[in-house]
Every structure is written in structure tokens, then in C-alpha cells.
Amino acid sequence: MISPLKFHDKTIFVAGGTSGINFGIAENFAANGGNVVVMSRSQDKVDAAVEKLSSHGSKSMGFSADVRDYDAVENAFAETEQALGKIDVLVSGAAGNFPARAADMSPNAFKSVVDIDLLGSYHVLRAAYPHLKKPGASVINISAPQAFVPMQLQSHVCAAKAGVDMLTRTLAMEWGAENIRVNSIVPGPIKDTEGMARLAPTPELIEAAKNSVPLQELGSTDDIGNAAMFLSSPMASYISGVVLPVDGGWSLNGAGIMMDSLVKMMSK
Ligand code: HXC
Ligand code: NAP
16 A cells, blocks of 8 residues: 555645744655755855755756745746656645734735735746646635634734635636645644744733634644645645644634734733
8 A cells, every 4th residue: 555645756836835833744755755945035045945945856946936926926936847757746835924913013014914915825826727637636825813713913914914815715626627726724823833923922922822722733844844744745635725733722722822822912
């Protein structure tokens, strides 16, 4: 029997895959034999990620591109297919976040997050489509609890990520006949990440975050990598269109304590 979590000879493309959660996903696939491609804005981050991924022994490539630039994204997918063939697994996780009240931020601040998270996700999925393996590709959008838990200071992220989950559901319908499965993973508060550094910038806020998770712990990037590999394995061959929280139950609590503490801190 073939191990369901082996990705030898598979091509995995991770948009926004050079740090944090997305890099953790990339590394999990590479450690299980996958040829992994990452793409993000910073050439330095791309180079560092490719070097680490290559140490796992499979092929690795990287592209410096902004998901807001459709032509650059399209070019990355065309070059990927030329070098590594059709894409078996696509992960779309490029995102931006900062805490700010809707009435305090500029229109361009709101637009920047929507352009990266939502329009950028569409660009990635749209440009990847001709290069996805048909049948059989697994597409994963990296969402956030903000998609369905309203949070103060997060109007831009809530609006954008809710849209991302609707892209998941609609494309699961449109692409299902070609046996392309499309799912969202919703990470909870994941330790040692940029996202948490921005929303829980003090030890007190990190403690508050931990306490608001039913499992009483922050998650790890491996927790998200494991879910991504499961969703892209034969074990998940009948799963499409789901929005899967991997959050220790955090979103059941509405993310309350941590965000309430952040609101208080920013009001001082
Ligand atoms: C208010 C802000 C701001 C802030 C930027 N802006 N930071 N407004 N408060 N803290 C405004 C700027 O003034 C500008 O508006 C507009 O946003 C665009 O800013 P730029 O710096 O020009 O944009 P850009 O270089 O494209 O950077 C995008 C970014 C940046 C989102 C602003 O922070 C970024 O690159 N982030 C990527 C990394 C990241 O955020 N990772 C965390 C993801 S975590 P004006 O009007 O002045 O032009 C996540 C969910 C976490 O997504 C959930 C945890 C539980
Ligand atoms: P991160 O390390 O900042 O990851 C964001 C990645 O996206 C980086 O590789 C970044 O690299 C890239 N990126 C950002 N803007 C881009 C753009 N315009 N074009 C191309 N690439 C871009 O943050 P993270 O906290 O790990 O978050 C990763 C994902 O998990 C995001 O989708 C986030 O919404 C989600 N999430 C995080 C948490 C958490 O606890 N951290 C919780 C829920 C959901 P460059 O700077 O080089 O572009």
C-alpha cells in the first residue's frame, strides 16, 4: 500500500510560502518527499526558503512575485510547469494584517489587505488553473478565524478572508467535475508567527490567547502542515469545499479574550 502522506514526485506550489505558517506547510511537504515551489515578494526570503527546502533532498524552486501582480503570478506558474510538470497541490496563503479601526485606517490601508488576501488569492487560483493536475489536484486556501468570527480592529481582514472562503466554496463547485478539490484551512493562534506578533504583541496578550483556546495551547506550524498534507492525500479524496478550523477550538470562543485585551491596549 502507498503511504497516504508521501508526496514523492508530486509538485507542491505554496504562494506566500517563505515564512511562518506557509513555510511550515512547504517544509512538511518537502520532508515527505514533495518538490516544493514557493513565491513571495522578498527575493531574500525566497532564497532562504529554497535553501532550507532543498536540504530535505527533493527539488525546490522559488519566485519573487507580488500576488497583486497578475502577470508575475502567471509567469511563476508557467515556469513551474516547465520545470516540474503539472501542480498536484496548490496552497494559497499570502496575506497582510495589522490591527486598526475601520474609521482610523485610510481607504488604501483597507484596500491593501483586500488586494493581497482576496484579490491575490483569486489571482493565484486563476493563474494556477491551467497548470493544475486534472484529475487529482488539491487546492488549499489559508483562511483565518476572522472569516467567520467578527473581530474589532480587523474589519479589513474579516472582509477579505470571508471572501477567500467563498472562493473556496464556489471553485470547489466549478472545478469538481475535473476532480480538483478546493478547501480552506483556518489556522488558530499559531506560535512564533508574524500574525501573532501583530495581534498579540506582548506576553500578556499571548497568555490571553492561550487561555482563550479550549485546548489551552497555541498551535504550531506543523499542526497546519499536517492538515494540509491530510487534505492533499488520498485519505481526503472525498473532501471538497470545506472550511476546516485547525485551532484547538479557538473560534468556538469567538477569539474573545485575546482581542478584547488588544482593543483595551490600543485604546490607552
Ligand atoms: C493603519 C496601516 C498600517 C497600520 C500599513 N498601513 N500599516 N494603516 N495601521 N498598522 C497602511 C499604510 O499607511 C498604507 O496606506 C497602506 O496600509 C499600505 O501600506 P504599505 O506599507 O504601502 O503596503 P505594502 O508594502 O503593500 O504592505 C502591506 C501590509 C504590510 C499589509 C500593510 O503590513 C505587509 O506587507 N504585511 C505582510 C506580512 C503580514 O502582515 N503577515 C501577517 C499575516 S497574519 P496609505 O493610505 O498611507 O497609503 C494574518 C491573520 C492573522 O493575515 C490572524 C492571527 C490570529
Ligand atoms: P507571514 O509569515 O507574514 O506570512 C505571509 C507570507 O506571505 C510571507 O511569506 C510573505 O512574504 C507573503 N506575502 C505577503 N504579502 C504578499 C504579497 N503581496 N505577495 C506575495 N507574497 C506575499 O505570516 P503568518 O502569520 O505565518 O500568516 C500566514 C498565513 O496564515 C496568512 O494567510 C494568514 O492570514 C494565516 N493565518 C495566520 C494566523 C497566525 O496565527 N499567524 C492565524 C490565522 C491565519 P513576503 O514578505 O516576502 O512577501
